[in-house]
Amino acid sequence: MRAVLCRAYGPPESLVVEDVPPLAAGPGEVVIGVKAASVNFPDVLIIQNKYQVKPPLPFSPGSEVAGVVTSVGDGVTDLKAGDRVMAITGYGAFAEEVKTEARRALPLPAGMDFESAAAFGLTYATSEHALVDRGTLQAGETLLVLGAAGGVGLAAIEIGKILGARVIACASTDDKLAVCRAHGADETINYATEDFRERVKALTDGKGPDVIYDPVGGPYTEPALRSIAWRGRLLVVGFAAGEIPKIPLNLTLLKGCAIVGVFWGDWARREPAPFAEAMKRLEGWYAAGRLKPHISATFRLERAADAIALMASRKVTGKVVLTVSG
Numbered sequence: 001m002r003a004v005l006c007r008a009y010g011p012p013e014s015l016v017v018e019d020v021p022p023l024a025a026g027p028g029e030v031v032i033g034v035k036a037a038s039v040n041f042p043d044v045l046i047i048q049n050k051y052q053v054k055p056p057l058p059f060s061p062g063s064e065v066a067g068v069v070t071s072v073g074d075g076v077t078d079l080k081a082g083d084r085v086m087a088i089t090g091y092g093a094f095a096e097e098v099k100t101e102a103r104r105a106l107p108l109p110a111g112m113d114f115e116s117a118a119a120f121g122l123t124y125a126t127s128e129h130a131l132v133d134r135g136t137l138q139a140g141e142t143l144l145v146l147g148a149a150g151g152v153g154l155a156a157i158e159i160g161k162i163l164g165a166r167v168i169a170c171a172s173t174d175d176k177l178a179v180c181r182a183h184g185a186d187e188t189i190n191y192a193t194e195d196f197r198e199r200v201k202a203l204t205d206g207k208g209p210d211v212i213y214d215p216v217g218g219p220y221t222e223p224a225l226r227s228i229a230w231r232g233r234l235l236v237v238g239f240a241a242g243e244i245p246k247i248p249l250n251l252t253l254l255k256g257c258a259i260v261g262v263f264w265g266d267w268a269r270r271e272p273a274p275f276a277e278a279m280k281r282l283e284g285w286y287a288a289g290r291l292k293p294h295i296s297a298t299f300r301l302e303r304a305a306d307a308i309a310l311m312a313s314r315k316v317t318g319k320v321v322l323t324v325s326g
Contacts, residue, residue: 003095004304007058009049012308015061017301023099025073030102032085035067035114037093039304039320040122040151041240044312046091055091061308062093062322066108066117076102084108086117088125090265094304096324103272109283119151119293119319124282125275126264127155127213130235131163132281133267133274134260135211139164144200144209145185146224147216147240149176149317154183154294156213162290165211168203170196170220172314179294179317191220200227213237221245225257232257240314294318300325 003020025031043061045051066086069079079085085105092098108117131137143160147153148169160167161184169180170189177188189199200208208229214221218241225234225247236259252259268275285291296317299307307320 001096002301003060004062004301005058005060006047009047009057012044012047012305012312015047015305015308017304020095023097025071025076025099027074028076028102029073029099030069030076030079030085030105031071031097031099032065032067032087032105033070034065034093034096034098034301034324036065036118036324037062037098037301037322038064038118038122038151039307039311039316039322040064041238041311043094043308047308053090060092060095060098061304062095062098063090064088064118064122065093065098066114067098067324069105070097072102078102079105084114086121088121088265088268094301094322096301106279109286112286115295115298115321115323116293118321119295120282120286120291121279122264123151123155123293123319124159124291125268125278126152126237126262127159128278128282129264129267130213130237130262131156131159131211132278134262135213135233135235137163137165137211140166141210142166142168142204142207142229143211143213144168144170144224144227145180145213146170146220147214148180148185148188150215150240151294151316151319152215152237153213154180154318155291157183157185158291159285160184160213162285168200168209176317183292183294196220197223197227200224204229208232211235215239216241217245218243219245222247222251225251225255225259228255228257230256234259235262236260237262295321297321298323
């Protein structure tokens with residue numbers, strides 16, 4: 001089978017596509033014939049040895065996949081060859097086959113195509129966990145989303161609206177903000193051209209947002225925190241800007257607010273029952289037409305390097321998906 005391989009840490013153009021031996025499912029595992037796999041920002045980092053997950057070289061990047069089960073290992077009883085599934089694998093998805101623990105593979109919701117499935121799990125599950133479990137977002141509250149045109153950002157907008165919040169979307173271009181409005185944002189802020197804090201103040205009548213969803217970090221976190229409402233919650237989702245901010249902790253005292261970490265992957269592993277309930281909620285919302293994955297570009301598997309480079313350029317809206325023939 002063909003696989004995209006990282007043989008030495010480096011930029012996307014250092015990746016190679018090679019033939020590798022077919023995979024065999026071990027106990028408790030399944031092998032999935034890949035139909036589609038999505039690109040996420042951790043893929044940019046993992047090939048440069050800048051991510052917390054550090055697989056041994058060589059490896060295939062790609063953590064989110066949809067396809068058809070081709071074989072199951074001993075002890076697997078709830079899946080069989082031919083089942084249509086999606087899975088979050090950590091790495092290995094940019095290949096014609098991927099092997100993963102059976103518990104990571106979930107049946108595709110009715111009516112969901114492979115491309116949408118590959119773009120669904122990680123972004124929506126992360127945002128649902130952040131807003132429902134960690135941020136306890138309530139109907140009538142105001143949600144501010146940084147990096148709102150990215151995959152998790154658009155998911156946060158849609159879920160925020162489902163939960164009854166007023167959503168303010170922040171992004172760096174008017175084109176990105178137009179996508180945010182199409183996914184339900186009530187108000188928008190272009191933080192490249194507008195005075196961020198003054199615009200937040202105006203849009204919230206001086207009160208500030210109750211919940212801030214921050215997958216960006218860098219220079220945006222502190223001004224967002226300075227604008228937060230009393231008893232607000234700042235959700236630390238990631239650091240797409242490339243810099244982990246250093247926050248003056250006196251701000252939490254002055255605002256009576258909380259800084260809350262969101263580590264969806266470890267939560268899903270440590271608390272499987274709440275994770276299963278969350279996935280059922282998401283499937284229900286999708287079936288009702290309330291969640292609509294936004295795929296802005298698709299590439300063939302062989303062009304994985306181009307797809308990752310596009311993600312690294314921060315020009316992506318929603319998700320980028322790789323497709324596999326056959």
